[in-house]
Amino acid sequence: MQIYLDHGATTPAHPEVIDLMASVMRSQWGNPSSLHWWGERSTMAIERARLQVASLINADPEGIIFTSGGTESDNMAIVGIARQYCTPQHMIISSVEHSAVSLPAHYLERHGWEITRLSVNRQGQVDPAELARSLRPNTVLVSIITAQNEVGTIQPIEKLGQICRHANVLFHTDAVQAIGKIPINVQVLPIDLLSLSAHKFYGTQGIGALYINPLIAPLIANERSLIPLIQGGGQERGYRSGTQAVAAIAGLGLAAELAEGELIAESRRLANLRDRLYALLADIPELVPTGMRGNDRLPHHLSFYHQHIDGRRLVREMNFAGIAISSGSACSSGKSEPSSILLEMGYSPIESRNSIRLTLGKSNNETDIDWTAMVIHQILHRLA
Numbered sequence: 001m002q003i004y005l006d007h008g009a010t011t012p013a014h015p016e017v018i019d020l021m022a023s024v025m026r027s028q029w030g031n032p033s034s035l036h037w038w039g040e041r042s043t044m045a046i047e048r049a050r051l052q053v054a055s056l057i058n059a060d061p062e063g064i065i066f067t068s069g070g071t072e073s074d075n076m077a078i079v080g081i082a083r084q085y086c087t088p089q090h091m092i093i094s095s096v097e098h099s100a101v102s103l104p105a106h107y108l109e110r111h112g113w114e115i116t117r118l119s120v121n122r123q124g125q126v127d128p129a130e131l132a133r134s135l136r137p138n139t140v141l142v143s144i145i146t147a148q149n150e151v152g153t154i155q156p157i158e159k160l161g162q163i164c165r166h167a168n169v170l171f172h173t174d175a176v177q178a179i180g181k182i183p184i185n186v187q188v189l190p191i192d193l194l195s196l197s198a199h200k201f202y203g204t205q206g207i208g209a210l211y212i213n214p215l216i217a218p219l220i221a222n223e224r225s226l227i228p229l230i231q232g233g234g235q236e237r238g239y240r241s242g243t244q245a246v247a248a249i250a251g252l253g254l255a256a257e258l259a260e261g262e263l264i265a266e267s268r269r270l271a272n273l274r275d276r277l278y279a280l281l282a283d284i285p286e287l288v289p290t291g292m293r294g295n296d297r298l299p300h301h302l303s304f305y306h307q308h309i310d311g312r313r314l315v316r317e318m319n320f321a322g323i324a325i326s327s328g329s330a331c332s333s334g335k336s337e338p339s340s341i342l343l344e345m346g347y348s349p350i351e352s353r354n355s356i357r358l359t360l361g362k363s364n365n366e367t368d369i370d371w372t373a374m375v376i377h378q379i380l381h382r383l384a
């Protein structure tokens with residue numbers, strides 16, 4: 001029996017997405033910038049996808065810019081906004097961002113920018129009051145992850161965004177893990193920029209989008225422009241040059257439409273499976289849950305640390321048993337390095353090194369959950 005419980009790393013493309021992409025590659029392969037019929041057919045595929053992605057987050061389609069994925073969208077938001085300023089300013093991120101945000105921020109810091117990293121509590125949440133205290137007259141952007149990839153904690157995005165709106169500071173959120181799992185409505189939430197990635201919701205790898213709220217366009221056109229990272233032929237309204245990946249974009253659009261249609265029911269189903277697995281593992285005192293519980297946690301996400309066993313070892317043992325999970329620790333020079341996210345949440349280096357993550361998805365059912373719980377019991381009994 002093989003069970004895939006690593007949907008936070010990537011999801012398999014939906015069969016309908018694969019079929020559509022194959023058909024686009026066969027019959028809509030023109031260059032979308034070409035003025036002839038072939039070009040127009042590709043443009044139609046792209047514009048349809050733009051509507052589908054916009055609908056998923058209730059955005060104005062004008063605001064959707066296709067990119068190569070979450071990493072590029074994050075870099076475009078952080079570095080693109082910063083490059084507008086001739087002199088270094090101030091930016092705020094959280095201390096639990098994905099490296100696609102934290103490393104561009106670090107890069108800016110090395111070039112004279114001041115970066116404030118908001119602390120988090122033991123569940124991984126930032127405190128909106130700390131954000132309000134951290135704003136400065138020269139703060140130009142706040143970037144806070146919607147839902148943390150390692151521990152599944154959802155941030156108080158509405159409150160954080162409101163604080164930024166009030167202070168007239170742009171607010172970006174990396175929603176790569178949250179899209180398709182929890183409803184996100186950018187007409188209601190005060191979000192100016194949002195990153196998403198197709199391969200986390202049954203599209204394919206290498207395609208994503210950055211949403212830029214068109215209402216900030218007047219600001220952007222004046223003193224707060226987002227300078228594109230990739231310049232060239234001026235595609236994507238000049239924000240992201242390069243001939244668009246038509247088939248992958250069409251696939252992203254369909255994945256967004258499918259995700260929108262089943263979001264509520266599928267999230268509820270996954271949350272039930274998640275809670276079933278938590279309950280089945282609750283009798284193992286050495287396996288300690290991390291992150292939030294309940295509504296402030298991604299519905300498909302479980303995370304733990306083991307009191308004695310290295311997370312990477314558990315991943316390997318589970319892999320031998322045919323079950324794919326992931327660990328928060330990284331490998332450096334052959335040695336396990338603790339998860340920086342858990343360290344920031346106040347866990348010890350050993351606890352942080354021993355962290356694991358299980359992320360459920362469409363293919364999983366109750367049998368998978370019961371089998372996984374049984375395998376984990378067996379492995380931990382053997383390693384004890």
Ligand SMILES: Cc1ncc(COP(=O)(O)O)c(C=O)c1O
Nearest residue numbers: 069070071098100149176177197
């Ligand atoms: C929170 C978060 N942001 C950004 C990324 C990067 O996205 P991509 O793989 O599309 O570049 C990931 C990928 O795991 C992620 O989890």
